[in-house]
Each structure stands twice: as C-alpha cells, then as structure tokens.
Amino acid sequence: MSAKKNIVEEPAPEGWGGSWTEQKLDAFISYVVEYLKILNKYPKYKTIYFDGFAGAGEKAYTTKITPDLFDYNIPEKYNNEVKIYAGSASRILRMEKPFHFDYYYFIEKDDESFNSLETLKSKITDKPLANISIRKDDCNEQLKKLAIALQNKNYAALIFLDPFGMQIGWDSFSKLKNTHSDVWILIPSGVAINRLLDKKGELNSIDKLEQFFGIDKDEIVNIFYPEKTKETLFGTDITFEKIEKPIDKIVEIYSKQLKTIWEHVSKPLILRNSKNNPIFHLIFAQFGVASRLN
Numbered sequence: 032m033s034a035k036k037n038i039v040e041e042p043a044p045e046g047w048g049g050s051w052t053e054q055k056l057d058a059f060i061s062y063v064v065e066y067l068k069i070l071n072k073y074p075k076y077k078t079i080y081f082d083g084f085a086g087a088g089e090k091a092y093t094t095k096i097t098p099d100l101f102d103y104n105i106p107e108k109y110n111n112e113v114k115i116y117a118g119s120a121s122r123i124l125r126m127e128k129p130f131h132f133d134y135y136y137f138i139e140k141d142d143e144s145f146n147s148l149e150t151l152k153s154k155i156t157d158k159p160l161a162n163i164s165i166r167k168d169d170c171n172e173q174l175k176k177l178a179i180a181l182q183n184k185n186y187a188a189l190i191f192l193d194p195f196g197m198q199i200g201w202d203s204f205s206k207l208k209n210t211h212s213d214v215w216i217l218i219p220s221g222v223a224i225n226r227l228l229d230k231k232g233e234l235n236s237i238d239k240l241e242q243f244f245g246i247d248k249d250e251i252v253n254i255f256y257p258e259k260t261k262e263t264l265f266g267t268d269i270t271f272e273k274i275e276k277p278i279d280k281i282v283e284i285y286s287k288q289l290k291t292i293w294e295h296v297s298k299p300l301i302l303r304n305s306k307n308n309p310i311f312h313l314i315f316a317q318f319g320v321a322s323r324l325n
C-alpha cells in the first residue's frame with residue numbers, strides 16, 4: 032500500500048477547489064476547447080473571452096495533512112505540501128495554441144485578486160499582452176460595455192460568470208440579445224437564492240430577488256408561494272406556502288428568463304456539496320454562433 036493512501040488530506044480552502052469547483056471548471060474548459068475548434072475555422076470572427084468574476088487566477092496553498100495513526104512511514108513531502116490552485120483565468124490563459132482567443136477580459140472587484148491576476152498576466156508569454164485586459168470593476172458595468180462592443184457582428188464572445196452569490200443583475204443581460212455571445216452562468220440555487228425565499232414568505236430581501244430574476248415581487252410570490260384555500264367552519268382560509276422543490280423552480284424560472292435573451296438554454300449541471308445537496312447550478316445559454324457555423 033502506498034503511503035499516500037494512509038493520509039487524510041484537507042481539501043483546498045473554500046472556493047479554491049474541492050470537487051464541485053473542479054467539476055465546474057472542467058465542464059467549462061471542455062466546452063472552450065470545442066468552441067475554439069469551431070471558431071478557429073472562421074477567422075472573420077474575432078473571439079473574445081470575458082470572465083466576469085475572474086477571481087485570483089492562481090493561488091498557492093499549503094495542504095494540512097492528518098497522518099494515519101498507524102502509518103510511521105509518511106514521506107516528508109506530504110507534510111504541508113504547497114499546491115497551486117488554478118482558477119478559470121489561469122486555465123484559460125495557459126491554454127496552448129490553437130486554443131487562444133483574440134481578446135481576453137478579466138473582471139475582478141477585489142484588490143488582492145486583481146493584483147494576483149496582474150501577476151498571472153505578467154507570466155504569459157505566448158499571447159500579445161495588449162490583448163489581455165484586467166479590469167477592477169463591477170461585472171455588471173463591464174457586461175453592459177461588452178454588449179455595446181458586440182453590436183459589431185464580427186466579434187464572438189464566450190462569457191463566463193462564476194460568482195459565489197447573486198451579484199449578476201438581470202438588467203446587465205438585456206443588451207446581449209442578438210449578439211454573438213455564449214454564456215456560462217453559475218447560480219447559487221441551493222444556497223443564497225433559496226435562503227432569500229424564506230419559509231414564511233417574509234421576503235426581507237425582495238429587491239435582491241427582483242434584480243436577480245428580472246421579475247417583480249407579485250410574480251415571485253405567485254411562483255414560490257402559491258395561494259392555498261381551505262374551507263373551514265368559519266369560511267375560507269387563505270394561506271401562502273412556499274412550494275416544494277423550490278430549487279428546481281429557481282432553475283426553471285431563471286432558465287426561462289435566459290431564454291428571452293439567448294436562443295438555446297441547456298439543461299444545467301448540478302453541483303452538489305459533500306452531503307449531496309445541490310448548491311449551485313451551472314447553466315449554459317447560447318446564441319449559437321459556434322453551432323451555426325458548424
């Protein structure tokens with residue numbers, strides 16, 4: 032038996048790795064490969080990669096190792112081994128030819144992550160640095176700017192939106208209709224959104240829900256808290272109860288909204304935590320420039 036089998040290794044810190052993050056990035060990168068294989072055949076299109084929640088790019092972390100009590104033979108290197116977590120920006124920028132975009136935009140609000148992206152950029156040698164932009168800004172503002180640039184139909188953009196929470200405002204999408212854009216969006220279906228749709232229907236953060244779904248309070252209430260009537264001795268009793276399976280409904284409503292902007296919306300990839308509960312859904316929506324060309 033190898034020594035490694037007797038070691039309990041801690042996962043990367045929250046959000047830097049772990050099986051669902053890897054699953055998400057692997058699915059996305061597989062698509063990027065297919066996308067570029069097609070677009071590369073049509074040089075008339077200038078390709079843009081837009082990462083709206085770019086993160087730090089790469090991060091070094093030290094694994095914390097709990098050795099098996101009966102294992103006296105753990106190699107030194109497994110103790111506090113330094114590993115590199117490669118996030119979306121790193122994976123994209125480190126793709127080799129022919130898997131290059133013409134332009135790259137990485138948007139990040141946080142100072143530390145922004146600086147880390149600049150460091151990553153400085154290590155890239157196989158792409159013109161002038162075509163790699165790192166912007167410290169709110170993704171929503173940059174999405175609106177991207178939509179204006181995409182009015183030029185010779186640009187095709189692949190957009191990756193990977194927030195932890197509900198930071199994407201629905202309005203930021205409206206101008207992307209009829210542009211050559213394909214978008215991958217992570218939605219916190221089982222965590223933030225479902226939590227705001229509280230059991231009692233108090234909806235203390237209704238503004239956030241309205242902005243996220245792009246629908247108003249009445250519609251949200253109708254969908255998630257349908258009216259229930261019950262005849263009692265004293266007349267009709269009306270109650271509003273949160274629906275069963277709210278997470279499925281969240282995904283259904285969001286996908287329906289996406290369909291008003293993009294022609295095709297995929298069945299999402301469900302990302303689960305270690306207890307097998309769905310926490311995020313990764314949805315793909317496309318205008319379909321790649322599939323149209325193929």
Ligand SMILES: C[S@@+](CC[C@H](N)C(=O)[O-])C[C@H]1O[C@@H](n2cnc3c(N)ncnc32)[C@H](O)[C@@H]1O
Nearest residue numbers: 084085086118119139140141169170193195198
């Ligand atoms: C889940 S992480 C991104 C992970 C990244 N895609 C990766 O693979 O490593 C989300 C990032 O979005 C940033 N962020 C949060 N709100 C933002 C906003 N409104 N606009 C731009 N960046 C934002 C956070 O600072 C954080 O680094």
